Amino acid sequence: MTDITPFWLAGEPTFGEGSLDVHSPYSGDLVGRVSLATSEQIEQAIAAADAVQAELLGLPAHVRAKALDHISARIAERAEEFAALITAENGKPLMWSKGEVSRAVSTFRWAAEEARRWSGELQRLDTDPNATGRLGITRRFPRGPVLGIAPFNFPLNLVAHKVAPAIAVGTPVLIKPASATPLTALLLAEIVAETELPKASLSVLPIRGGQMDAVNTDSRLPVISLTGSDEVGDRIRQAAPQKQVILELGGDAAVMVEPDWPDLKAAAERIALFGNYQAGQSCISVQRVLVHTDVYDAFVPLLTEAVQALRTGDPNDPATQVGPMIDEQNAQRITEWIAEATRAGATLHTGGGRQGTQVEPALLSEVPASTSLGSKEAFAPVMTVIRYSDLDEGFRIVNGSRYGLQAGIFTTKVDVAFRAHRELVVGGVIVGDVPSFRADQMPYGGWKASGTGREGVASAMVDLTDERILVLTGLAL
Incomplete structure (x- = not known):
C-alpha cells in the first residue's frame, strides 16, 4: 500500500482525514497519496499565521536572507529528486522539469538578495517652508498573511514565487497547491522547515474544493495570490473585494x-x-x-x-x-x-x-x-x-x-x-x-483578463506590502 504523505501545518508534518491520490498524467500510475486537511486544521493554520506575524516581521534581514539562501541551496542539492517528482505528478518532460528546478533555485536566491536590500526611501520634506527640518522615511510593511493558490503547470517554481517574496518581506504564507500536483509543494515545505524561520511561517495544505470559499474570504488572510484561470480569479475577486488580490491568469500569447x-x-x-x-x-x-x-x-x-x-x-x-x-x-x-x-x-x-x-x-x-x-x-x-x-x-x-x-x-x-x-x-x-x-x-504579469499585480520577486514584494511613512522633525538638514 502506498504511504500517505503528510501536509505541513504551521511547519509541522501533519495528517488529516481522508486522502488524495496523485496519478501520472502519462501512465496513469499512482505516484503518491496525500493527506487532506480538515476544516479544523485549516483554521489552525490560519490562526497560526495570524499569530506569528509580529515575530516574523521582527526578524533581522540577515535571518530571512539566510533562510532563503538555505532553501535555494537545498533545492539545488535535491534537484534530481525534485525534477523526477515534477515529471511524475505533472507529466512534463524531464528536460522542462530540470529547467523548472533551476528557476526555483534562482527565485529563492533572488529573494535572499532582495531581503538584504529591502530598506525604504528617504525624502526631504523641507522643500516648503512649513516643513523646514523635516525628513520622511518611507518603508513598506506586509499587509498581512498571504494565501497562495498555486496551479499544476509549474508545481515548484510558481509555489516559489509565492513563498519566496513572502519570506523576504517577513510575512507568513499559506499555500494551497493544485490537487493534481501537491507532492512537489510538500517537498518544498520540508526544506523550508529546515530553516530557523518561525514554524508557522509556512503551511502547505491540500484542501478540498468545497472548503476554499471560507479560506478565500477569511479576514486574517488579507492578501490572496492566485495563479490560475481567469474564471477562478473573477470568483475570488468578487468574493473578497476588500482584499489585496494578485492574479496571474490566462493568456493566448x-x-x-x-x-x-x-x-x-x-x-x-x-x-x-x-x-x-x-x-x-x-x-x-x-x-x-x-x-x-x-x-x-x-x-x-x-x-x-x-x-x-x-x-x-x-x-x-x-x-x-x-x-x-x-x-x-x-x-x-x-x-x-x-x-x-x-x-x-x-x-x-x-x-x-x-x-x-x-x-x-x-x-x-x-x-x-x-x-x-x-x-x-x-x-x-x-x-x-x-x-x-x-x-x-x-x-x-x-x-x-x-x-x-x-x-x-x-x-x-x-x-x-x-x-x-x-x-x-x-x-x-x-x-x-x-x-x-x-x-x-x-516583473511578470498581465493586462486585461490576464490579471492584476506582478510576480518577479521584487515586484511581488511590493504587491504584498504597503507604504508607511515616518516623519522626523527638528533635524538640521
Whole structure:
C-alpha cells in the first residue's frame, strides 16, 4: 500500500482525514497519496499565521536572507529528486522539469538578495517652508498573511514565487497547491522547515474544493495570490473585494514575425518548441502566430516542419520535448476544439490526433474568431497562424484578444520594438524571441483578463506590502 504523505501545518508534518491520490498524467500510475486537511486544521493554520506575524516581521534581514539562501541551496542539492517528482505528478518532460528546478533555485536566491536590500526611501520634506527640518522615511510593511493558490503547470517554481517574496518581506504564507500536483509543494515545505524561520511561517495544505470559499474570504488572510484561470480569479475577486488580490491568469500569447527577421527557420523552430513546451500548458506558450504577408508563404511550411519534428512521448525520456496533458478531459477538450475549427473552415496543417492524454502538436490556419480555438485560451499543444499586412494590422490583431500577458516579435528594428512596447496592451513584450521567455527577477504579469499585480520577486514584494511613512522633525538638514 502506498504511504500517505503528510501536509505541513504551521511547519509541522501533519495528517488529516481522508486522502488524495496523485496519478501520472502519462501512465496513469499512482505516484503518491496525500493527506487532506480538515476544516479544523485549516483554521489552525490560519490562526497560526495570524499569530506569528509580529515575530516574523521582527526578524533581522540577515535571518530571512539566510533562510532563503538555505532553501535555494537545498533545492539545488535535491534537484534530481525534485525534477523526477515534477515529471511524475505533472507529466512534463524531464528536460522542462530540470529547467523548472533551476528557476526555483534562482527565485529563492533572488529573494535572499532582495531581503538584504529591502530598506525604504528617504525624502526631504523641507522643500516648503512649513516643513523646514523635516525628513520622511518611507518603508513598506506586509499587509498581512498571504494565501497562495498555486496551479499544476509549474508545481515548484510558481509555489516559489509565492513563498519566496513572502519570506523576504517577513510575512507568513499559506499555500494551497493544485490537487493534481501537491507532492512537489510538500517537498518544498520540508526544506523550508529546515530553516530557523518561525514554524508557522509556512503551511502547505491540500484542501478540498468545497472548503476554499471560507479560506478565500477569511479576514486574517488579507492578501490572496492566485495563479490560475481567469474564471477562478473573477470568483475570488468578487468574493473578497476588500482584499489585496494578485492574479496571474490566462493568456493566448501572440508572436509576430516581421519580414526583416534574417533567419525564418530558426524563428519557426523556436516558435514550434515554445508553442508546445509543457504540452502548451503555460500561460505564455505561443498560441497565435502572426506572420507578415511578405514571408507568410515561406514561413508556414517551415513552422509546419518544425512542429512535426518535435519529440513526443514518455516524459522520463530525456529527448522528449512534448509530454501529455494533465488529464484526459483536457486532452479531449482540445481535440474537440480542433475539430470545431476545421468544421468551420480552418486548415489543419499538422497534428491534432490524440491517444489518451497525449495530444499530437497541432498547427492550424484560417481559424474563425467565432470558434473556441479562435477566441479562448487553448492551454494545449496547438497554435494558429494568422496573416497580417502591416504593423497596424498586426498590433490590432494582437490587441484584439481579451488577454494581455506577454507578446513576442521577431524583428531587428529598434523603432519597431519601441512601437510594440508602446502599443501592445500586454504585460511584457519580448523582442527577437517568443512570448514564453521569462526571467524570474523581472516583473511578470498581465493586462486585461490576464490579471492584476506582478510576480518577479521584487515586484511581488511590493504587491504584498504597503507604504508607511515616518516623519522626523527638528533635524538640521
